[in-house]
Structure formats: structure tokens, C-alpha cells
Amino acid sequence: MGDTAIFRIAGLTKAFGPNAVLRGVGLDLRAGEVTVLMGANGAGKSTLVKVMSGVHRADRGVMMLGDRPFSPATPAEAMRAGVVTVHQNINDGVVGALDVASNLVLDRLNGAGSGFFFNPRKVRREAREVADRMGLGIDLSAEVTDLPLADRQMVAIARAMAHEPQVMILDEPTSSLSSNEAERLFALIDRLRARGVAILYISHRMSDIRRLADRIVSLRDGAIVGQFDEKPLDYEGAVNAMLGQNLGLHSIDARAAGAPVFSVRDLRIAPGAKPLSMELGAGEVVAVTGLVGVGKTRLAETLFGIHVPLAGSMQLDGRAYAPRTPASAIRDGVFLVAKDRASTGIVPEFNIYENMSLPFLPRFSNMSVTRRRAERQTAREQIADLKIVCRSERDDLATLSGGNQQKVTVARWLTQPSRLLILDEPFQGVDIAARHDIAAKLRESARDRATLVFLTELDEALETADRILVMSENTIVGEHRNADVDMDRLLAEVAGQRLEPAGSV
Amino acid sequence: MDSRTADKTPVETPAEALAQPKDGRSLRELAIRYGFLSLLVGLIIFFSLATRGFTSPQAAVFILQSVSITGILALGVTATLVVGGFDLSIGSIATSSMMAAAYVMVVLEQNALVAVLVCLAIGALVGLINGLIICYMRVPDLLATLGMMFLLIGLQRIPTEGRSIATGMTLPDGSTAEGTFSQAFLALGRHRFDLFMENLVPASVVVLIVLAILIWFFLEYTRFGRMMYAVGSNARAAEFAGAPVKAYRIWAYVISGVFASIGGILLAARLGRGDIASGNNLLLDAVAAALIGFAVLGAAKPNAFGTAIGALFVGVLLQGLTMMNVPYYTQDFVKGAVLVIALIFTFALLGRNAR
Numbered sequence: 001m002g003d004t005a006i007f008r009i010a011g012l013t014k015a016f017g018p019n020a021v022l023r024g025v026g027l028d029l030r031a032g033e034v035t036v037l038m039g040a041n042g043a044g045k046s047t048l049v050k051v052m053s054g055v056h057r058a059d060r061g062v063m064m065l066g067d068r069p070f071s072p073a074t075p076a077e078a079m080r081a082g083v084v085t086v087h088q089n090i091n092d093g094v095v096g097a098l099d100v101a102s103n104l105v106l107d108r109l110n111g112a113g114s115g116f117f118f119n120p121r122k123v124r125r126e127a128r129e130v131a132d133r134m135g136l137g138i139d140l141s142a143e144v145t146d147l148p149l150a151d152r153q154m155v156a157i158a159r160a161m162a163h164e165p166q167v168m169i170l171d172e173p174t175s176s177l178s179s180n181e182a183e184r185l186f187a188l189i190d191r192l193r194a195r196g197v198a199i200l201y202i203s204h205r206m207s208d209i210r211r212l213a214d215r216i217v218s219l220r221d222g223a224i225v226g227q228f229d230e231k232p233l234d235y236e237g238a239v240n241a242m243l244g245q246n247l248g249l250h251s252i253d254a255r256a257a258g259a260p261v262f263s264v265r266d267l268r269i270a271p272g273a274k275p276l277s278m279e280l281g282a283g284e285v286v287a288v289t290g291l292v293g294v295g296k297t298r299l300a301e302t303l304f305g306i307h308v309p310l311a312g313s314m315q316l317d318g319r320a321y322a323p324r325t326p327a328s329a330i331r332d333g334v335f336l337v338a339k340d341r342a343s344t345g346i347v348p349e350f351n352i353y354e355n356m357s358l359p360f361l362p363r364f365s366n367m368s369v370t371r372r373r374a375e376r377q378t379a380r381e382q383i384a385d386l387k388i389v390c391r392s393e394r395d396d397l398a399t400l401s402g403g404n405q406q407k408v409t410v411a412r413w414l415t416q417p418s419r420l421l422i423l424d425e426p427f428q429g430v431d432i433a434a435r436h437d438i439a440a441k442l443r444e445s446a447r448d449r450a451t452l453v454f455l456t457e458l459d460e461a462l463e464t465a466d467r468i469l470v471m472s473e474n475t476i477v478g479e480h481r482n483a484d485v486d487m488d489r490l491l492a493e494v495a496g497q498r499l500e501p502a503g504s505v
Numbered sequence: 506m507d508s509r510t511a512d513k514t515p516v517e518t519p520a521e522a523l524a525q526p527k528d529g530r531s532l533r534e535l536a537i538r539y540g541f542l543s544l545l546v547g548l549i550i551f552f553s554l555a556t557r558g559f560t561s562p563q564a565a566v567f568i569l570q571s572v573s574i575t576g577i578l579a580l581g582v583t584a585t586l587v588v589g590g591f592d593l594s595i596g597s598i599a600t601s602s603m604m605a606a607a608y609v610m611v612v613l614e615q616n617a618l619v620a621v622l623v624c625l626a627i628g629a630l631v632g633l634i635n636g637l638i639i640c641y642m643r644v645p646d647l648l649a650t651l652g653m654m655f656l657l658i659g660l661q662r663i664p665t666e667g668r669s670i671a672t673g674m675t676l677p678d679g680s681t682a683e684g685t686f687s688q689a690f691l692a693l694g695r696h697r698f699d700l701f702m703e704n705l706v707p708a709s710v711v712v713l714i715v716l717a718i719l720i721w722f723f724l725e726y727t728r729f730g731r732m733m734y735a736v737g738s739n740a741r742a743a744e745f746a747g748a749p750v751k752a753y754r755i756w757a758y759v760i761s762g763v764f765a766s767i768g769g770i771l772l773a774a775r776l777g778r779g780d781i782a783s784g785n786n787l788l789l790d791a792v793a794a795a796l797i798g799f800a801v802l803g804a805a806k807p808n809a810f811g812t813a814i815g816a817l818f819v820g821v822l823l824q825g826l827t828m829m830n831v832p833y834y835t836q837d838f839v840k841g842a843v844l845v846i847a848l849i850f851t852f853a854l855l856g857r858n859a860r
Contacts, residue, residue, distance in 0.1 A: 306745075327747035336745065344745045349738040349806060358735055359746035361728035368727045412746075 006031045006198050007070075007083070007167045012061030013222075014047055021047045023222040024061070029167055029198040034189065034212045037202045038242045039219035040457060045202055048219070049171050052200075053085035054078035065166065079107070084160040085169040086153075093156025094144050101127035101140040104159050134158040135191060150181030154188060161192070168192060169200045174208050186211055204292040206235065206472075206496040218242040236488075239291075239495040243458045252443075254466045254482040257281025261450040262321075262334075262420045267312030269298050273474030275312055280420065280450035285443055287453045287465030288476070290494060295474035296454040297339050300424040303452070304336035305329040316419055330359055333419035337410050337426050339454075345409035346397050353379035353393040356412045363416065382411035387437050403434030410438055414445060421446075424454045439464045458494070472496045537803040537854055541847070545818050552825035559828055566705055572820035573709040574599070574768045574775075578791035579798075579812045580720045581764025585646070586795055586807035587724060588757040589737035590639065593650040595765040596788030597657035598631050602769025604661040606690070607670035607779025614684035621690070624766045624773075631657065632762025636755030654788070662781065670779030686777050694774025709771045716764065721809035733757060734806075786837075793840055794819060797847040805851055819843060 005028035014022040021044045029035050039045045050056045052063070054072030063070045065081060072078035075085070086093055094103050104127040127140050136158050138151050147155070153173060160168065170189070174182040189212060192199060203209055209216065215229035218241035226241030228234050258281050266275040273295065280286055290296055301307050303314070305323025314321040316332060323329035326336070338344035347355055357364045357375040364375050379393035386407045390400055397405055410426055423442070427435045442451060442464065455461045461468050462482060470478035470493040478493035480486065553560040578595045585592040602624040609620040631653065638649045666677050672685045697704040698711060724730035735743040736753045744750045772784060797818060798804070798811025822843065823836055831839075 304745075325747070325749075326745055327749065330747040338745050343739070344741050347735045347738045347742050349734065354731065358731075358743070361731060365728045368729060370726060370728050370731055 004031060005029060006066055008062075008064040009052075010062050010064075012048070012051065012063070013059045014044075014051055014056060015059055021222050022051070022058070025219070025222065025224055027217060027224060029200055031166070031198050032193055032196045033214040034193055034199045034201050036209050036213040036216045037200055037219060038204070038209070038216060038238055040242055043219045043242070044222040045219055046171070047222075049085060049169055049200075049202065052078070052083060052167075052169060054083075079160075079163055079165075082163070082166040083169070084163055084165040084167070086157050086160055086171065086173055088172045093159065094152050096143075096145040098144060099140065100131075100138055100142050100144060100147070100155055103144055103155050104130045104140070104162060106159060107162065130158055130162045134161055134188065136188075148181070150184055153181075153185060157185075157188060157192075165197060167198045167200070169202070171202045172204070173201075174203065174205060182208065206239075206291065209235065236492055236495050240491050243491070243494075252463060252466075252482065255284055257284040257466075258447075261317060263315045264303075265313050265315070267299075267302070267314065268310040269295055269302050269307070270474040271310065276471075276474075276476040277312075278469060278476060280452060282450060283447050284466040285446050285451040285453060285464060286467045286469060287455050287461035287482075288469045288471055289455050289458055289461045290471035291496075292456055294471045296456070296471055297424055298474065299471070300336060300339070300422050300452075300454050303329075303420070303422055304334060304338075333417070333449075335359075335413040335416075335418045335421050337413050337421070337423040339424035339428065341406055341409045341428070345412075346405060348398055349396075351394045351396050352383070352388070352390060352400075352408055355397055355408055356382060356415055358412060360416050378415050379411075382408075382415060385414075386411050386441055403430045406430045407434060407438060410441075414441070418449050420450045420452065422452045422454070425456065426453065427455070427457070427460050435460070458490070470494055534803075539802070540850070541797075541800045541818075542802070542814070545814065545821065548818075548821055548825065552821070552828065556825065556828040559825060562702060562705060564824065564828075566707065566710065568817070568820040568824045569710040569713065570707050571824065572794075572816040573707075573713040574771050575787060575790040575794060575819075576713050576813060576816035577716055577768040577771070578765050578787055579794035579816050580716055580809060581761040581768075582791055583795050583798065583807045583809055583812045584720065584724070584733070584757045584760040584764075587730075587733045587737050588754050589740065590646040590754060590757060591650065592632075592635065592758060592761045592765075593647060593788065593792075594631065594635060594653040594657060595761060595768075595791055596784060597654045597661075598628055598762055598765035599769035599772060599787050600784040601631075601657045601661040602627050602766035603773040603776070603784065604665075604670060604779045604781070606770055606773040607686070608664055610686050610690065611670050611672055611674070611682045611684040611779070612664075612676065617687040617690035617693075620687075620773075621770055624770050625763055628762040628764070628766025628769075629759050630762070632759035633755065635762065636758035639758070640751040640754050665779075667781065669781045671777075686774075691774055691777055694771055694777070709775070712767065712771060716767070717809060717813045720760075720764075721813075724809050729753075729756075737807075790819070790840065791816075793844045796851075797844060799851040800847040815847070 007029040009025055009027040012022055012025040013020065025044070025048060037045060037048070047056065051058045054075045054077055057071070057073070065083065070081060070083070072081060072083070078085070095106060098106070101124050105123055124140065131138070131140060136154055138147070138154065144152060144155065173185060189199065189201070201208075201212055213233055215227065216233055216235070216238040217224055218226035218238050220242055226238060228238050261280055261282050263279040265277050267277070268275050276299075288296055288299070298307065302309050305325050305328055308324070316334065321332060321334070323332065323334065329336070347358065350358070353375045356379045361370065364371055376393050382388070383390060383393060388400075388404050388407045388411070390404065397408065400408065406426065406429065410423070413421060426438055430438070442453070453461070453464055455464065462485070465482055468480045468482055468485070468490070469476050470480075470490060472493065473496065478490065480490055558564055578599060582592050582595050605627055606620040606624050609615045609623050610617070635650055635653055638644050639646050665674075668674060670682070672682060674682050676682055693708050696708045698706045698708070700706045724733065732743065732748050733753050735746070736748060736750050740750050768787065773779060776783060794816035795807060795812045797815030798808060798813070799806060801808070801811035801814045804811055819840055822839060826835070826839060827833070
């Protein structure tokens with residue numbers, strides 16, 4: 001099908017209030033090609049998808065479908081025009097209570113002109129057509145709730161295909177699939193490609209991208225910063241573009257580790273993953289970086305006793321450490337500032353001091369009666385230390401800005417001394433000023449403990465850590481001291497390039 | 506809060522918006538905080554002016570007595586509301602425990618202590634089962650406790666083949682029940698303590714007040730209570746802070762079950778028999794009191810003080826209306842109206858906490 005772009009975007013901008021998310025995106029999609037869109041968190045990927053699928057309206061810019069302007073006001077309009085989107089959350093794409101056949105023709109049941117009565121035989125016939133066209137090997141009478149995730153995803157895609165779309169957008173479709181299931185999805189995508197559909201495929205998984213991509217487009221800070229369509233594709237360049245070129249600017253004084261505190265030997269955190277090992281010393285801040293979905297959160301939560309490792313051992317201060325629950329990890333002095341504060345950190349009905357003392361209530365109580373004065377005193381110290389903007393320690397968390405809420409969740413774990421402090425994406429949704437405050441506090445208080453920070457953004461790792469470990473496919477693939485970092489090697493490791501054995505511990 | 510008010514009144518200048526927190530609380534905030542309590546005081550003043558004898562100590566005690574059993578059940582269900590659950594089985598736990606007390610004394614001819622212990626054990630056991638079903642079988646709280654309610658309503662009728670229990674009744678095997686309610690047990694329902702006046706305060710009111718203070722202190726001032734609120738507000742955050750979330754949930758249902766069984770003991774002691782037909786309204790009244798409690802002091806969340814005030818509010822209103830010769834059959838209507846108004850107040854005005 002070649003070079004004919006059937007979908008063109010030019011100069012697309014979108015802002016939410018003062019916050020410009022898309023700053024002039026230009027993008028072409030060609031029939032029969034898979035265009036992979038890469039971008040870090042917050043680069044604007046999902047906003048772009050939402051504009052293309054009619055959820056949001058662009059502030060400025062043009063979209064052309066074929067030779068006609070395309071500016072859908074609703075998702076339904078986008079779908080009718082021939083641009084369909086399969087969203088990340090698989091269950092948004094299917095109705096669990098219905099069988100596969102009904103799901104496949106669901107949109108027709110709703111459409112204008114469909115009769116009042118439901119004709120099962122007609123539904124079955126139409127569904128059969130759709131399924132055959134897509135090569136969907138799924139029992140049409142099965143209930144969707146009984147299907148594995150991958151099959152539900154297939155049903156969602158096949159259902160989208162019932163509209164004979166010209167453009168299909170797949171937003172991280174493999175994020176909850178196993179590699180076998182993903183392979184079936186890829187086969188389906190190959191079929192779509194062969195039918196001449198222009199596909200925009202959004203993913204962080206390098207293995208998906210290698211398997212599918214005809215072109216790669218990198219999005220950063222709301223603009224396209226790189227297009228790669230010459231074979232062989234320059235994966236490393238794409239990752240580099242997505243992460244940004246201004247690496248290495250924020251140099252810090254890399255400190256050497258003190259006495260060893262925590263070590264991990266041959267730990268396997270997921271089925272099929274290579275074992276990983278690491279050693280952390282007192283006083284150093286170690287960052288673990290890697291793309292989304294390479295197992296960083298899994299590793300953080302395994303160290304904190306939420307998941308049990310499949311194999312391997314951990315040692316804390318020379319003693320075996322095998323936490324079964326967060327409570328036992330906390331007792332041993334291993335704290336986790338978990339990812340996504342809204343779901344794992346904040347108690348929205350509590351005020352600042354109640355949120356801070358939460359894990360340590362036994363220490364803040366006398367015969368089980370809470371000592372509020374001590375709680376408030378501690379909270380006031382943290383508020384001053386971390387420059388949390390609030391009226392007093394009795395403010396409700398809901399009244400604080402995102403950055404200040406994040407400071408409270410970090411401060412919670414700084415109120416008590418720890419042996420190992422783990423932070424999973426502590427700068428998520430935090431502005432630069434708050435990020436600097438948190439990073440400075442982490443480095444300043446790191447002396448007596450080991451500190452492990454999980455960061456997807458390489459910039460953040462470079463300006464926070466003394467040492468950087470790189471994760472890929474659930475294991476550690478590289479290690480760098482944060483002084484004269486070999487950027488090429490680091491980026492290659494992030495991109496999952498198979499190098500000669502890297503210098504991992 | 507303040508940012509929200511600012512949102513709603515765009516004409517407000519930034520300076521005014523900033524000044525607002527300084528001069529304490531806005532009128533709206535005062536209304537939210539003290540509105541319900543002022544309404545209660547207003548009602549009391551109104552009834553004491555409109556009727557004769559409303560302000561007498563006897564009338565006050567009568568109101569407390571009328572809400573004591575409901576109030577105890579409501580305090581129990583507050584514990585389950587705090588952990589983000591709900592307990593529909595409290596009414597049937599109370600009646601089951603009433604029937605069990607009667608059965609133990611009248612049929613098995615045991616003493617008061619045994620009867621009380623059996624009742625408390627039933628409450629704790631049912632609460633434990635509720636908690637286990639909800640936490641480990643993943644049955645939603647409303648459905649699990651609804652099922653348990655049904656089961657208990659049926660179960661309490663089986664030993665006596667559906668008959669009420671009183672001394673002299675004919676047992677299924679044809680013999681006559683010879684046991685009696687012990688005097689000590691009946692005293693729980695009928696004894697009155699002296700306070701300023703002789704024989705003023707009934708035992709049930711004392712039990713209510715003691716339990717109210719206990720659960721209030723437990724929820725507000727102990728670390729367990731704090732953790733229960735954390736579990737109810739964000740269970741995952743509580744888990745990541747090291748809380749045994751399931752254990753707290755189960756304990757909440759045990760507390761609820763035990764409180765309900767205490768209510769049942771007092772009911773049995775008041776009636777002096779195991780009456781199959783009594784206690785129908787307990788569940789609804791108790792739940793209403795706990796939900797009305799959300800509105801007290803602008804808490805917008807379950808809280809023991811609010812629950813106690815909620816129960817009192819209903820008691821005052823019904824007593825006052827009765828003394829004004831409003832017919833008894835309007836009582837449920839009045840309770841329902843109060844509940845609806847309190848809920849609107851909670852969720853519409855206190856939107857800040859409603860997520």
C-alpha cells in the first residue's frame with residue numbers, strides 16, 4: 001500500500017487550563033502500516049488518543065481522514081467515520097454479562113434502525129461473519145466473563161473491526177497479557193495490517209515494538225521529537241528521543257556506598273524472568289530505571305513483602321530477610337513509598353498528621369491510645385523539613401496540591417528511621433520544585449540507611465541517585481555509577497538491546 | 506474547602522478568598538458543623554414550650570430508655586460503617602439473642618449469667634461468621650449480612666417450632682417449660698438507679714451510655730479505631746501502611762454482633778419473655794440513627810458521637826410528637842423524613858468528603 005497517508009494530523013494543540021499537553025503534534029498514519037507511538041508518562045500520548053477518538057476536542061490544528069477533515073465531537077462519531085480505538089482497560093471494550101456473539105454486534109444493537117426486538121439468530125449470524133473475517137477462534141456462545149483477558153481483548157478488537165475502520169488505535173493493548181497471549185494478539189494485528197488498516201500502536205514494551213513496528217514515532221512534552229521509518233528501525237534512537245536529549249545535565253556528586261545494608265541474591269520476581277542480584281550500602285541512593293512494565297513495581301513490592309519472590313534470598317544487615325506482609329517489612333525497617341499515592345498512599349478522610357503517623361501508630365500511642373501531641377509535633381517537623389505548603393498539620397489531605405500530597409506520603413516514611421527506604425515513582429505528578437525538595441531531602445537523610453528509588457524517567461534518576469541500575473524484562477541488566485555515565489550503553493540497556501553481559505552485580 | 510467555596514463564587518477576589526480562612530469559619534461552615542445540634546436543641550425548646558411535662562427528668566429518661574436498644578445496635582453498626590462495610594443482620598442478631606436468653610432460662614433452666622454469656626457468644630460468633638464470609642469468601646457486605654439476617658430469623662424459630670417462649674409453655678416434646686426468667690436478668694431491663702431522684706435511671710440507659718462512651722473512645726482515641734477509619738477510607742493505603750486489613754474488618758463485624766446481642770439481652774429483660782414478634786423495627790431504626798449521625802458536627806462519616814445524637818434525635822422527636830397527640834402510625838414516616846433530610850444534608854452540603 002506504500003506511502004499514502006490516510007490519516008494526517010498537523011499542528012494539533014490541546015491544553016487543560018494553563019497546562020499545555022499537546023504543543024503542535026504532526027503525525028501521518030499510512031494504510032497497512034503499524035505506527036508505534038512511544039512516549040514517557042505525561043508526554044501526552046493518552047491526550048492525543050483522546051483527541052483522535054473524539055473524547056476531547058483539539059484547541060487548534062487539523063486532522064484529515066483521507067481527503068476530508070476529521071473533527072469528531074463524540075467517540076461514536078469518530079467510530080462511524082472510521083477511526084476506532086481499543087482502550088488500555090480491556091473491560092471497557094466488552095460487556096461482561098453478555099456472550100461473545102452479542103458483544104461482537106453490540107454497536108449495531110444500539111444503532112439507529114435496529115428493531116425493538118432482539119433476534120438471537122440474526123445476532124449469531126452477523127457475529128459469525130465478523131468472527132470469520134477476523135479469524136477469531138473463540139466460541140461465540142461463551143460468556144465474556146469466562147474468557148481469559150487475551151480473548152476479551154480479541155473480542156474488543158474484533159468488535160471494533162465490525163465497523164470496517166480505516167484507522168485503528170491500540171492503546172497499550174498488551175499491558176495485561178502474557179507473552180503467549182500477546183503473540184495471538186500480534187497475529188490478529190498482522191491480519192488487520194494485511195487488510196490495509198492504518199494502525200497506531202501505543203506501547204512501552206520493547207518486545208511488542210520490535211515484533212510489530214513498521215515505523216516508530218517518539219512523543220515528548222506534547223510534540224513529536226523523532227520519526228523512525230528506515231529499516232532496520234533505530235530502536236535506541238527512538239527511546240533516546242522519547243526520554244529527551246538533555247540527559248547528563250544535572251550532575252550530582254555521586255557518593256560511594258558505606259557499609260553494606262541490604263542485598264538480594266538470585267531473586268526471581270516473575271515467571272520466566274532471569275534472576276537478579278544487587279547490593280545496597282548505607283548512605284547511597286540507588287535508582288532503578290527502565291521502561292514501564294519491566295517489573296520495577298513488582299520488584300519494589302516484592303522487597304516490601306507484598307509479593308513473594310519465586311526464588312532467591314534477601315539479606316538485611318547480615319540477617320535473612322523474607323517479609324510475608326508489609327507489616328513484617330515495616331517491623332524489619334524496610335519502608336515503601338508506593339507508586340500511585342491516590343490508591344496506595346493517601347487516606348483521603350485523614351488530615352496531614354493522621355496520614356503521616358499511619359504506619360507507626362503503635363509508636364505514636366500509649367497503651368493503644370494515640371498520642372496526638374506527639375503525632376502533631378512530628379508532622380510539624382516534617383512540614384517544615386519538606387516545605388509542605390499548608391495551613392497547619394490538621395489540614396485535610398484533599399486541600400493540598402498534588403505535589404504537597406506526595407510530600408506527605410514521602411514524609412510519612414521519613415518520620416521513623418529505616419534500614420531500607422524504597423520509593424516507587426516518588427515524583428509522579430509532582431512539579432519540579434516539589435521534586436527537588438523531595439530529592440534533596442532523600443539525599444540529605446540517606447546517611448544511615450540504604451535508599452532505592454524506582455524511576456522511569458532517566459532524567460530523574462540522573463539527578464537523584466549515586467548509582468543507577470537498569471531493569472528490563474523483570475531483571476537487572478545494567479549498572480552505572482552516576483559519574484561520567486556511558487549514555488549509549490545505558491540507553492541500549494533501557495531499550496533492551498542484547499549486549500555482551502553487562503556489568504550487573 | 507476554601508478552594509471549593511472560591512470555585513463556586515467566581516466574583517470573589519483572591520484577597521477575599523485568602524482572608525476567609527483567617528477569620529475562622531464561614532457561616533456555611535458553622536451551619537454544617539452545628540446545624541444538626543442546633544436543630545436538636547430547637548426541637549427540645551419547641552416541645553417543652555408546646556407540651557407540658559416534656560422537660561421533666563422522667564420524660565428525659567423515658568426518651569433515653571426508648572432509644573437505648575436501638576442506640577446500642579446503632580453504635581455497633583457504626584463500627585462496620587467505619588471500616589467501609591454494613592451490617593444488616595443486627596436486628597436479627599438481637600432477636601435471636603433475645604430468644605436464646607429466654608430459651609436458656611425457661612427451657613434449659615439456667616441462671617442469668619449463663620443466659621448473658623450465651624447471648625454474647627452468639628453475637629460474637631455471628632459477627633465472626635459475617636466477617637469471614639465478607640473477607641474470605643468475597644461476598645459483598647450487604648448481601649452477606651442480608652443472607653445472615655434471613656438465616657437467623659428462621660433459625661430462632663426452630664427450637665420452639667415457631668412459638669414464643671414463656672414460663673409454662675408447651676415444648677415440642679409435649680412437656681411444659683418449668684424455668685423462669687431469673688430476677689437478676691429481669692433487673693437488666695427493669696431496675697432503676699437513683700440519680701437525684703429515686704428510681705430514675707433504668708439499667709438499659711446506663712448500658713447505652715457506657716457502651717456509647719466505650720465505642721466513642723475506641724474509635725476516636727485508640728490506634729485500632731484510627732486504623733479502622735483508615736481501612737474504611739482507603740483499604741489499600743492501610744494495607745501498605747502495614748495494617749492487617751482483613752482482621753480489622755472481621756473485628757468490626759464482631760463488635761457489631763456483640764453490640765446487637767447486648768441489645769437483644771436488654772430486649773429480653775424488658776419483655777420478660779422470648780417474643781417471636783418483637784424487634785421488627787430494630788434494624789431500620791438503628792441504621793437510621795447511624796446514618797443520621799453522619800450529619801452531626803459535619804463529620805460526613807460514621808462516628809459514635811453522631812450515632813448517639815442521631816438516636817437521641819429520633820427519640821426526642823417521637824416523644825415530643827406523641828405528647829402533642831400525633832398518632833402513633835405516623836412514627837415511621839417521621840423517622841424516614843428525618844433520615845432523608847439528614848442524608849441530603851450529609852451528601853449535598855458536605856460534598857467535600859464525598860468522593
